[in-house]
Amino acid sequence: MRIQKDQVVQAALSLLDEAGIEGVTMRKLAQKLNIQAPSLYWHFASKTALLDGMADALITPVARAVKSRARWENVVTAVASELRGALLSRRDGARVFAGTYIVTENVLRVSEAMMGALRKAGAGERTAAWGCFSILHYVIGFTMEEQALDPRSNPEPVDLSKRRAHFSTFSPAAYPNVYAVLDDIFEEDLDARFLFGLNALLAGLKASL
Amino acid sequence: MRIQKDQVVQAALSLLDEAGIEGVTMRKLAQKLNIQAPSLYWHFASKTALLDGMADALITPVARAVKSRARWENVVTAVASELRGALLSRRDGARVFAGTYIVTENVLRVSEAMMGALRKAGAGERTAAWGCFSILHYVIGFTMEEQALDPRSNPEPVDLSKRRAHFSTFSPAAYPNVYAVLDDIFEEDLDARFLFGLNALLAGLKASL
DNA sequence: GTTGACACCCTAACACCGTTAGGTAAAACT
DNA sequence: AGTTTTACCTAACGGTGTTAGGGTGTCAAC
The missing domain is CATH 1.10.10.60 (Homeodomain-like)
Structure with a gap:
């Protein structure tokens, strides 16, 4: 070999x-x-198979050492953050992962960790299954967008001032609410933004236990 | 012309x-x-520009007739559902949309409708902005996965029994929680699954007002 | 010690892709 | 009537994933 x-x-x-x-x-x-x-x-067998292999390798480190002793919210947050980190670890990583649909041991391990935490929290079968997927969808959606704006992925980094300038070509009167929250739209602390949505999702799930 | x-x-x-x-x-x-x-x-100018145009056309119908009189939760739910519907209306629609990063009047109109509803609910600037994006990320992530499994998009439709059979190649002992909720993982009522996650997100946001 | 199987790599080529260069006919404007 | 602009054309370039079919080294079996 x-x-x-x-x-x-x-x-x-x-x-x-x-x-x-x-x-x-x-x-x-x-x-x-x-x-x-x-x-x-x-x-x-094909380039698709290669991309599948890449996607699988990408998430191999996720939930490797998940300590199920911790509080269930912390477990879910840790796994979600690890997944985001794994996708961010390579350029276009989120796009690679989202472009494939694989069911491997690695994928199952991540799901197992998350569903285990949810069930431990007292979630019924349906809440655990659908809740887990909701979280995963959020993580993938968030990370894809995050990485699309990542200067490393883009040939010519989109700088902030240019994006704001582009916004100004639209009428503020037509989109008052967008303009009102403009500063927060361009907030660059992506860790905080990620956790904000994740916590909201988590709080919502907790309420439906 | x-x-x-x-x-x-x-x-x-x-x-x-x-x-x-x-x-x-x-x-x-x-x-x-x-x-x-x-x-x-x-x-x-390029194929990318064409794909951008396609993505923009795809979401043109979304939030066209948003009645801001309704309760804010209903407005958000309606816009999110319309977005999902728009992406599902064309084969690989979610992939097309996720593959581009466009800021157009159509995109702003959708954001405006959602942020308007959140602000009306009493959300601060940051909650409105980040909450809106959280919802959009969830919708896109969910719809991408939904459409990846859509028989219409796949040359050879992945039937349910085959996917379940594939699951059986993995050890149930290693993934007890996954196996425990297997029925709900394969649940086919995607409208219900979509609303489940959306409602959780919404409930979480409501709590942080 | 030869034979055969298998793992791993090669060259050549196919059909297709996005894109550019440069030209042309018709319509619109002055 | 003359000029510019619009909307198309042909020809071609360098690149893509993929297939067919052939080689060469390693290693086990006879």
């Missing part, structure tokens, strides 16, 4: 960081591994 | 329904309009 599947995935993730999701091509990846592009098809 | 920008977008959306997001190519779109592919560049 000269090259293993896992090495290909690692090289692909490294390429992802360098070139972004659009720059991950079979030829460039092959070049990184000092082989020819068609040889990659020995390891992966 | 033989062909207007709007006609191109409409044809592109029609092509999207027929061929999916991967099937939307400049050549196929040109064929649909009885012109040659490079001519499309007269109307759009």
Whole structure:
């Protein structure tokens, strides 16, 4: 065995960081591994399968060491934050993950940790299942948008003043409420914004126990 | 004017329904309009610009007739549901929307409606702004996943029994909580699931007013 | 010690992609 | 009538995922 599947995935993730999701091509990846592009098809049936492998590798660290002793809210928050962190750890990571639909041991482990916490909190089957998915959807949606605005992902970083200037091309009279909260729309503390929504979701779920 | 920008977008959306997001190519779109592919560049500077136009057209109907007289929770729920409906109205609609980052009148109108409702409920600037985005992220995350499993989007519809069978390849002992709530994971009433998460989020926001 | 299987990689090529350069006919404006 | 603008054209470039079919080294079995 000269090259293993896992090495290909690692090289692909490294390429992802360098070139972004659009720059991950079979030829460039092959070049990184000092082989020819068609040889990659020995390891992966298709590029989609490769992206699935990348997505799976991306979330491998999540919920690895989940301490179920903690209070259930803290467990859920920790897992959600770890997932966000994992997606953010690579350029376009959220896009890669959202673009695939995989059911692997890693995905199950994350779900298990979250559903376990919810059930421990006294949630019924339905509340645990749907609540878990609601949280995951929020995390993915948030992180995708967060990363789309990340300067690292964008060829030319969108600076804040330009975005505000673009907003000014619209009539303030037509969108009074948007203008009223403009400062908070452009707030850059994304950790705080993430936790705000997550806590709201969590509080809502807690109320329906 | 033989062909207007709007006609191109409409044809592109029609092509999207027929061929999916991967099937939307400049050549196929040109064929649909009885012109040659490079001519499309007269109307759009790039394919990305075209996709932006498609995303914008997709959400045009949302929050068109929002009755701000209603109770604020109902306004938020209505706008969120309309957004989900708009994304679901076209094959891969959520993927198209999530793949772009646009700030247009249509986007502002949706935000305005939602933030207006939140502020009317007594939310501070920050709660209104961040709460609005939390809801939008949830809607997009949910709808993306919903549509990824939609038989219409998938070449070969993933049937339920196969997905359950795939789950059985994993050890129930390792994932007891997942197995305990399996019936609810596979519940097919997606309207109910959507509203479940939305209501939780809404309840959480209400508590922090 | 030869044979065969298998793992891993190769070259060549196909059909398709987004995009650019440069030209052309018709319509609109002055 | 002359000029500009609009809306299209052909030809072509460099890139994409993927397939077909062939090679070469390693390692076990006879």
